[in-house]
Amino acid sequence: MLPVGDIVDRAFWGSERIGAALRPALDKADAALGTPWPEARASQFARYWRDGDRKDYEGGVVARQHRLTYATLAALHTTDERYLDEAADGVVLLCEQSTWCWAAHDHTNARNGWVVPDVTDPCLDLGAGEVAAQLAWVDHLLGPALDDRAPGVRARVRHEVRRRVLDPFTRRRDWFWLGIDRPPMNWSAWIHGNILPAALVLEPDAARRRHVVGLVEQGIAAYWDSLPADGGIDEGYHYWWQGAARALEAQDLLDWYDGQDPGRRPEHDARESAETAAASDIAERRAGTIRQVVAFPHRMHLGGDWYVGVADSPARPIWTWPWNVVHSWARRAGDDDAARHAASYRRFPEILWDERVTLSRAVLMLADDEWASLPGDAAPPLAGEVWLPKTQVALARSRAGTAAGLAVFVKGGHNGENHNHNDVGEVLVALDGVPVVVDAGKPRYVAGTFGETRYERWPMRSAWHNVPVIRGAEQSAGARFAARDMEVTPGEVWRARLDIAGAYDVDGLAGWRRGVVLDRAAETVTVTDEWEAASGDEPTAWHWLLAGDVALDADGGGAVVRHAAGRADAEVRALRISWDPAAAGAALDVREIDDDELAAVWGEKLTRLSLIARRNNASGTFKTFFGLG
Known part of the structure; x- marks a missing residue:
């Protein structure tokens, strides 16, 4: 259950507009057919402890995910069995991967002295959240076709996501990124935002699903509360996209889900009404923080593709981000400058097909009718x-x-x-x-x-x-x-x-x-x-x-x-x-x-x-x- 139609919705996924937008993805998917899938080898994983390199292993895993994204999008548009088989292959490869955690974050070495993953002790990090969310979106988008073409794949996905992500999230509440010993940071919004679609799609038990969603809701609220009222992100512009933007995306999905599952509302409403005035003040404060957060990207803009670069934030960052999210929230906040800055990126149709694109962000941008209708001639405001x-x-x-x-x-x-x-x-x-x-x-x-x-x-x-x-x-x-x-x-x-x-x-x-x-x-x-x-x-x-x-x-x-x-x-x-x-x-x-x-x-x-x-x-x-x- 996600706010975009699945492969059965041919009026949308088979349309000429989507086909034109997907052309680069279709080309990438077509070029990959019949070639070996990227590898994620034990020796690559071990390099983090041997020589400090983390990109070799991460690069192989991310390349797998990108290939799966393009196969999924190609299957959505064409319903071609070749792309469905390709998507099923990618899903099973990820399910058979020993760990979804990135080596730099895995606790296997600290606990065991190992340089290979411990499959009995999953670590819930950014990488694990990314895979779980992608598998949830693939399951949602291609589910009926996968049931026909590759029965059993969806059951495998549910088993692996529950074992590696949903169970560790609910059973262990001491993950550092929850803000136990320090305020939440970008990890909190990023991981919570990925756990949410995994729970909505892959958790069949309604009570458990509501429990996970409630924990995610608390985590996103804690993230908003940790930010300063001026909306500044001390990690810099680059990590705004992997922290604040992730929280905005999660907030969108939480708000949508509230309208889809009235069964969770009584508990939710009772919690909020326990102290109505206090809850109202908190909600107003969070809304004010969010308005300021949405303005942060354009406030850090120097000109062209240059931004203020401090901390681990490059001054010339990638620009292929989901600017539709900024535009949507800026419109709701009544911030014309933030909306205009976001709209200035509409003139770049290739924004979807940078090698770092995620399936969820691509699909949600494609489904954003307001974004698709923008003319693409906006100029950034460049604050004085x-x-x-x-x-x-x-x-x-x-x-x-x-x-x-x-x-x-x-x-x-x-x-x-x-x-x-x-x-x-x-x-x-x-x-x-x-x-x-x-x-x-x-x-x-x-x-x-x-x-x-x-x-x-x-x-x-x-x-x-x-x-x-x-x-x-x-x-x-x-x-x-x-x-x-x-x-x-x-x-x-x-x-x-x-x-x-x-x-x-x-x-x-x-x-x-x-x-x-x-x-x-x-x-x-x-x-x-x-x-x-x-x-x-x-x-x-x-x-x-x-x-x-x-x-x-x-x-x-x-x-x-x-x-x-x-x-x-x-x-x-x-x-x-x-x-x-x-x-x-x-x-x-x-x-x-x-x-x-x-x-x-x-x-x-x-x-x-x-x-x-x-x-x-x-x-x-x-x-x-x-x-x-």
Whole structure:
């Protein structure tokens, strides 16, 4: 039971509109017929503990899922028995896979010392949730045809999903992603959102189904309650799609299910009416948070395909996301800017067929009549100013509604955030919508990325962010290392100010006040650092991580940066950086990029400009200027 018709609905699935939209999927499905299915081998799984690689195994599993998605969609449109057989093969392969958990998340090694899955002890993680949800959607969409073509397959699916997902979810209520010892994060919304369709389709017992749905409802509510009222996502724009967007999708499905199963309403209504006023306040607060959450993607937009990239969030993320979900929620919230930003992606029909598409998101987008009817000529709003005080992030650009000119982003927060980088006080500068003073963003995940060695990797260290190294000390990790007193003043001259001293473990550091000013008329950004009572023998260094070609001035007081990537529609102008050469000497460190995920964003290199203080003054002021080159 899901809110889209199955293969029997020929008026929909056999229509010319769906056929045209599915053309890329049909081509992929046709090309795969008769070829070997992707493998998921024990030796690939073991690599996580042997050499730290997790992509080899995950890549094979995800490739299986993609092939199953395309076969399912092809079968829906054509009812061709070849595609039905292909889909059945994919389903059984997943059912026979020893584990649905990704190696990086599996507890088998910690519990047994094993480097292969323990089939008697399933781990419920992101990967397991993804497979369960996909199998539920395949079962729902192709069920009648599978019963005719491959009797027994659907029974196998129910057995495996119950054993690996539904039973562990209901019997064990100590999964860390439930928010037992820490607030919920993207895992909670992501996994709950995948368990929901699995329960709705694959749990035959009505009482058990209602129990699972009730637990999911509690989990999604806890996720909303964990978010700040300003709707900020500390994990960044990229993980908005795997956290907040997953929660929005789950909320849609929960709301739909309420109208389909009146048998669960008495218990649900009794729970809500126990304290009517309190329940109303909670519902209103959650609705307000959701309105702000829906606005987050367009608030982080710099221009073109560039977004603010902080934490493990790439500055040039994939754009093939289910923008119909954002558009639908923005319309309900009455947020025209968020709706227009989402609608600007309607002009890309290939949005459905990126290799990372999931079956549920593809089907729900295809079935969204309002999305399908959009003309595809909307322009993104490009907000002039953004200030999220709870999350402590702020953005301002030269002029609202255009990427032309300068944009500056300032981050406060703390160093215990989700997907944290040590970056309190980070300043990013974009020119003509393209980031030039940048955050490296998300490298390829390996063993240790989320362990004790996380901050040994250069993209996570504060020395490779746009913050000072104070008397030789980088920032420290942990929630107690935080910004203080961040405030933003809007206007033609826009200002942000915060104290970042709390992010450092430096003896005697009483304060380090960072001020950032965007002068819209002059097209300049000025970063002023004022400090007092800093001690230590090593000189302070100001670091600026730059994308593009960098040339130092002969007098040592400036540099010019031109972003090599540019924009598809225009060449990006140069950004000039200047400082007082009597106060600081300059050096360039070129970081050759050998990480495939970082290279996909930045190309072959990033360059760190280090401005090294010539005197170890216990207090002082230092300014860095950014303007047109």
